[in-house]
Amino acid sequence: MLLDVILACAPVAVVAPAAVALRTGHLSWASTCRLQKRLYQALLLAEKLPAGVPGSAQITTDVERQTLQVAYRAQYPQRAREIVEVALIGAGLLGTVTAYYILLWAGASWPEVLVTFVLMVVAGLWLRRALGNFIRNDTLTRELFGRLGAPQTLHRPHIELVARTPALSVEALMQRAANDRGDAKTTLDVVNSILAEEHSHTDWRREAHELAGRLAHADFHAHAVTSYDWLLRHLLGPFFQLRLDYLGERERRRIATADRTGEVYRSAWLARYYREERGRLARHWTHLHGARETLSKWGGDGTTPHAPSPPVTSDAVSPPDSR
Numbered sequence: 001m002l003l004d005v006i007l008a009c010a011p012v013a014v015v016a017p018a019a020v021a022l023r024t025g026h027l028s029w030a031s032t033c034r035l036q037k038r039l040y041q042a043l044l045l046a047e048k049l050p051a052g053v054p055g056s057a058q059i060t061t062d063v064e065r066q067t068l069q070v071a072y073r074a075q076y077p078q079r080a081r082e083i084v085e086v087a088l089i090g091a092g093l094l095g096t097v098t099a100y101y102i103l104l105w106a107g108a109s110w111p112e113v114l115v116t117f118v119l120m121v122v123a124g125l126w127l128r129r130a131l132g133n134f135i136r137n138d139t140l141t142r143e144l145f146g147r148l149g150a151p152q153t154l155h156r157p158h159i160e161l162v163a164r165t166p167a168l169s170v171e172a173l174m175q176r177a178a179n180d181r182g183d184a185k186t187t188l189d190v191v192n193s194i195l196a197e198e199h200s201h202t203d204w205r206r207e208a209h210e211l212a213g214r215l216a217h218a219d220f221h222a223h224a225v226t227s228y229d230w231l232l233r234h235l236l237g238p239f240f241q242l243r244l245d246y247l248g249e250r251e252r253r254r255i256a257t258a259d260r261t262g263e264v265y266r267s268a269w270l271a272r273y274y275r276e277e278r279g280r281l282a283r284h285w286t287h288l289h290g291a292r293e294t295l296s297k298w299g300g301d302g303t304t305p306h307a308p309s310p311p312v313t314s315d316a317v318s319p320p321d322s323r
Helices: 002-023 032-048 056-075 078-105 110-147 170-180 187-198 204-216 220-261 264-297
Strands: none
Touching: 002 078, 002 110, 032 056, 056 110, 078 110, 110 170, 170 187, 220 264
């Protein structure tokens, strides 16, 4: 039952990072027509109202902001293409999530579910990377566009779908531009050169080759043994101990109730029943440690990075005093 709940909630954990980035990105997803309509409404309002009316300064500021947004969209039409690229990755993630749920509810084999789950995780990480790059590039370019007075030659880096783009702030970039600026260069030229340098595309083939080299020399057996030790020590061990504590407390309470009512045979049956339950848990724990020993010997050397925790025995819970 617990495994079914974990498998059903796994896509939520995969989609959550991209959803959080999309929600906290502070991006404007309005279309160009919608922005032009807002600007037209703001201009009409500014023309109709007298200059001395309270709030006229805020209206003027809103007109300038809307004008910058419309000019930004008109100057960088490639932004729509980048949104389409990110949306295609999101559609791929949605398709893998749908296929995962279909295979899970249809009772497909474990290899099929595992392969679909791996594809879903890869698509989720890819969407998170592409969406984060788009948010950083768009936010930085939009702020620079307003800071520099809407220049027509401001360089907008193309979105990187695989490699992570650096997180630059406008203040740090302007400070760096002020330090690197020469007599023959303007601030805009220095900013464009810094953007082109920082957002240069990384050779993904070289990164893939390095990743393949790390995977080829990785000790997967040691990682598997370490993971199994962590599972026994931090997840299964406390679960078995909680189960034993629950059985011991319930045994004491039920046997005490049987002794008060004079049910001698029921008290003896309860003692035998809970003794068998503790023995069953001890056999399960021994089986888990047997699987761990088999995994440790699978590599051939029999050595493990961490020693396993001591097995749970049927004497882990002391017998009740009322028996």
